[in-house]
Amino acid sequence: MFLQTQGITKDFGKLRAVNNVTLEIEKGDIHAIIGPNGAGKSTYFNLITGYHRATSGKVLFKGKEITTLPAYSRCKLGITRSFQITSIYPKLTVYESVLMGLLAHRKVTLKFFSSAKKFFKEEVWRILEDVGLSDQANTLGDSISHGDKKRLELAITLGTEPELLCLDEPTCGMSPEETDVAMGLIKKFSGERGLTILFTEHDMSVVFGIAKRISVLHQGTLIADGAPQEVRASEEVQKVYLGGTA
Ligand code: ADP
Ligand code: MG
Numbered sequence: 001m002f003l004q005t006q007g008i009t010k011d012f013g014k015l016r017a018v019n020n021v022t023l024e025i026e027k028g029d030i031h032a033i034i035g036p037n038g039a040g041k042s043t044y045f046n047l048i049t050g051y052h053r054a055t056s057g058k059v060l061f062k063g064k065e066i067t068t069l070p071a072y073s074r075c076k077l078g079i080t081r082s083f084q085i086t087s088i089y090p091k092l093t094v095y096e097s098v099l100m101g102l103l104a105h106r107k108v109t110l111k112f113f114s115s116a117k118k119f120f121k122e123e124v125w126r127i128l129e130d131v132g133l134s135d136q137a138n139t140l141g142d143s144i145s146h147g148d149k150k151r152l153e154l155a156i157t158l159g160t161e162p163e164l165l166c167l168d169e170p171t172c173g174m175s176p177e178e179t180d181v182a183m184g185l186i187k188k189f190s191g192e193r194g195l196t197i198l199f200t201e202h203d204m205s206v207v208f209g210i211a212k213r214i215s216v217l218h219q220g221t222l223i224a225d226g227a228p229q230e231v232r233a234s235e236e237v238q239k240v241y242l243g244g245t246a
Contacts, residue, residue, distance in 0.1 A: 001063060002027040002196060003048065003079075003164060008057030010043050010220075017043040019220035020057065025164070030190050030197045032207045035217035036240060041200040044217065045166050048198070049081045050074040061164075078163030082154055082170075090142035094133055094152055097141050098124045101156035123159075130192075131155045131185060147178035154185060158193075165189070167199040171206060179203070183210050208232070216240070 003025040010018040018040045025031050033041050046052035048059060050071035059067045066074055089097050102120050128134040131151045136144055141152065150170070157165065167186070171179040183206060189195045201207050207214065207228075214231040216224040224234045231237055 004060045006058040009055045011055045021222050031213045032211035033200045039217040040220040080162035081166040082157035088141045095137040098155045102159040105160045127155050127158050164196045
């Protein structure tokens with residue numbers, strides 16, 4: 001068992017944002033969480049990555065309970081979130097940004113900085129090549145395009161050696177071409193690096209184009225979970241998405 005939530009619930013005051021969700025995410029899967037606005041998708045992600053603490057229920061990662069661990073401890077275990085452009089260093093080059101991410105994760109202190117820089121050179125280049133940014137290595141972080149910033153964010157994240165990558169609306173604000181590139185990268189990393197991807201997305205063509213498994217949240221409750229074709233056939237899901245009274 002890779003990642004599991006057991007009856008996880010999150011209350012914000014009187015509002016129950018996530019209601020008793022029991023779900024397994026399998027290793028190597030590309031797993032989408034969908035649902036209308038306000039369904040609790042981001043909150044559910046935050047319960048997994050540790051940015052929110054559950055009101056009740058459990059989160060287990062590779063058999064170990066992590067329910068109360070802070071986000072940085074979960075990151076060390078391999079649970080990472082990405083595609084938040086805000087974390088890019090605007091005054092560093094693309095190469096330096098990836099290097100900084102790597103050094104920070106490996107806890108390299110200033111004392112060993114110059115030798116570590118040489119040591120990690122190959123790894124930085126490998127990551128840049130993987131995400132298709134090697135020709136931008138010497139460009140400053142704030143002068144690259146929006147789509148390339150998304151690639152850089154992913155590159156920085158790969159330096160933290162993730163096992164589970166949580167992407168909350170990764171294609172938000174992207175053009176259709178950038179969306180295609182980002183989805184291609186997600187597929188590639190799930191295939192080549194064996195990464196497990198958990199993502200939310202409002203664009204159903206993206207979801208059905210890439211997800212191997214889909215779970216549907218509605219008002220904080222899990223109403224469907226399964227292969228794309230099963231979820232698509234679910235009456236309850238259709239009601240929710242067609243604006244019915246479910
Ligand atoms: P989604 O990502 O599916 O759109 P969210 O998880 O962001 O949904 O929100 C679920 C519900 O929880 C919404 O009603 C939202 O207003 C509420 N909510 C989310 N975060 C907070 C918070 N930090 N404090 C209070 N209410 C919140
Ligand atoms: Mg959200």
